[in-house]
Amino acid sequence: MSNAFDISLTVNGERVQERVEARKTLVDFLREDLALTGSHVGCEHGVCGACTVRVNGEIVRGCLMLAVQCEGAKVETIEGMSDSGEVADLQTAFEQRNALQCGYCTPGMIAAAQDLLKRGGVPARDEIREHLSGNYCRCTGYHAIVDAVQAVARARTKGR
Amino acid sequence: MKPAPFAYKKAQSVDEAVALLAEDDARLLAGGQSLIATLNMRLSAPSLLIDINGLGGLDGIAVKGGAVEIGALTRHAQAERSDLIAQQAPLIARAMPHIGHPAIRNRGTLGGSIAFADPAAELPACLLALDGEIEATGPKGKRTIKAQDFFKGLFETALGQQEVLTAIRVPAAANDTRVGFSELARRHGDYAIVGLAASARAKGKGLSDVRLAYFGVGNTPVRAKKAEAALASGDIEAAVNVLDLAPHDDVQATGTVKKHLAGVLLRRVAKQLLEAG
Numbered sequence: 001m002s003n004a005f006d007i008s009l010t011v012n013g014e015r016v017q018e019r020v021e022a023r024k025t026l027v028d029f030l031r032e033d034l035a036l037t038g039s040h041v042g043c044e045h046g047v048c049g050a051c052t053v054r055v056n057g058e059i060v061r062g063c064l065m066l067a068v069q070c071e072g073a074k075v076e077t078i079e080g081m082s083d084s085g086e087v088a089d090l091q092t093a094f095e096q097r098n099a100l101q102c103g104y105c106t107p108g109m110i111a112a113a114q115d116l117l118k119r120g121g122v123p124a125r126d127e128i129r130e131h132l133s134g135n136y137c138r139c140t141g142y143h144a145i146v147d148a149v150q151a152v153a154r155a156r157t158k159g160r
Numbered sequence: 161m162k163p164a165p166f167a168y169k170k171a172q173s174v175d176e177a178v179a180l181l182a183e184d185d186a187r188l189l190a191g192g193q194s195l196i197a198t199l200n201m202r203l204s205a206p207s208l209l210i211d212i213n214g215l216g217g218l219d220g221i222a223v224k225g226g227a228v229e230i231g232a233l234t235r236h237a238q239a240e241r242s243d244l245i246a247q248q249a250p251l252i253a254r255a256m257p258h259i260g261h262p263a264i265r266n267r268g269t270l271g272g273s274i275a276f277a278d279p280a281a282e283l284p285a286c287l288l289a290l291d292g293e294i295e296a297t298g299p300k301g302k303r304t305i306k307a308q309d310f311f312k313g314l315f316e317t318a319l320g321q322q323e324v325l326t327a328i329r330v331p332a333a334a335n336d337t338r339v340g341f342s343e344l345a346r347r348h349g350d351y352a353i354v355g356l357a358a359s360a361r362a363k364g365k366g367l368s369d370v371r372l373a374y375f376g377v378g379n380t381p382v383r384a385k386k387a388e389a390a391l392a393s394g395d396i397e398a399a400v401n402v403l404d405l406a407p408h409d410d411v412q413a414t415g416t417v418k419k420h421l422a423g424v425l426l427r428r429v430a431k432q433l434l435e436a437g
Contacts, residue, residue, distance in 0.1 A: 003165055003166070003167055003168070005168065021165070022165075022166060022167065022168035022209065023162065023163040023164070023165055023166055023199070025162075025163075025196070025200070028162070044161040044197075044200045044201075045161075045197035045200055045201055046193060046196075046197050046260075046264060049261070049263065052263055058237070058266040059262060059263040059266060060263050060266055060267050061193070061263050061264065061267070063196070063197075063200065064192055064193050064196045064197060064264075064267065065192060065196070065267065066168070066189075066192070066196065068168055069189075069192075069211065069213065112262065112263065115262065115263075116262075129348070130257070130348055130349075131262055133261050133347060133348040133349045134260065134261025134262065134263055134264060134349055135261075
């Protein structure tokens with residue numbers, strides 16, 4: 001049995017074909033092979049959430065999935081979410097409300113927040129905290145992040 | 161922190177997975193939410209990973225003969241959204257939001273969590289509290305293992321080397337079924353410092369058949385049988401006073417603190433058991 005595999009998947013809407021070692025995690029594949037460095041590598045054991053990306057529409061830990069498991073999958077990273085404008089309002093709100101300082105957690109935080117807001121409505125602060133509980137931020141103390149997410153939820157609800 | 165090299169094979173059937181497990185040091189890859197972390201940290205370095213994701217027929221949720229059967233590859237998020245689990249296996253539904261975080265629950269599987277048998281995990285304790293059972297498939301076919309016989313020690317189960325956990329079964333809830341669940345963790349979704357999964361039957365204004373399964377207090381989920389008896393006789397404080405647990409110190413808390421917290425949880429869960437319905 002071989003340790004390297006040809007995989008074919010979609011990343012941010014583009015078809016990608018690469019040969020990967022079985023042991024390569026999804027986030028390392030995105031960063032090293034595709035130069036998509038917006039997904040960050042923090043703890044590498046599923047605790048910090050900095051590597052959060054979407055696979056087939058659901059958020060996952062990029063460090064707890066192997067690239068080889070993404071054969072045929074549709075992967076979306078912060079680069080794709082940014083380019084499409086899907087999270088532009090979240091990004092602006094994070095900036096305006098100082099919901100980031102060093103920014104290391106921000107791509108994962110935005111991906112997780114968008115996952116919650118996609119459900120619609122204005123989540124309570126507790127719900128926001130619970131949904132973002134898997135994403136560490138060591139700068140802000142979270143209050144500003146919760147403020148930003150809730151403000152965007154309110155704006156989106158009004159906009160509809 | 162990168163995994164050591166390993167061979168990888170995506171199994172096309174349970175039988176193929178069983179056959180591949182004959183190789184020394186092969187491991188099954190289900191949701192991978194614990195396994196890949198241990199690979200990254202090189203706490204585990206298997207020679208072969210057998211990926212069972214996508215195997216047909218292992219992610220169903222159904223009521224069969226008075227029991228709720230949940231396929232091993234059912235992901236936590238899928239169980240969390242299941243009306244059938246909410247109605248027929250309410251203890252599992254209550255535990256779900258405490259298992260990891262949304263991104264973890266999208267990948268992690270119920271079977272994986274049971275087979276990994278982390279002593280601080282929610283589902284093994286739920287299975288024990290519900291007097292549930294595990295279906296394992298091996299070279300000789302299927303067999304059923306009661307939850308009380310399944311958790312053997314720290315991360316150790318009754319599964320043989322070539323057995324695949326294929327389903328779990330818990331009794332479907334009856335009108336008089338009462339369940340309770342509570343845990344204390346430093347951060348929502350983290351492994352518990354101490355947790356308690358409980359089931360009982362309503363009997364008049366009191367309870368019978370009380371089963372208290374604690375997690376985070378030993379090498380396996382642990383039942384507190386003296387406290388169960390005291391609670392069945394209706395005295396919550398007596399149950400706390402006779403709480404028969406002897407937790408060891410760990411990185412999260414000392415044994416003394418855990419024992420205290422176990423009493424705190426017992427009061428909370430006893431209220432749930434008595435108020436529910």
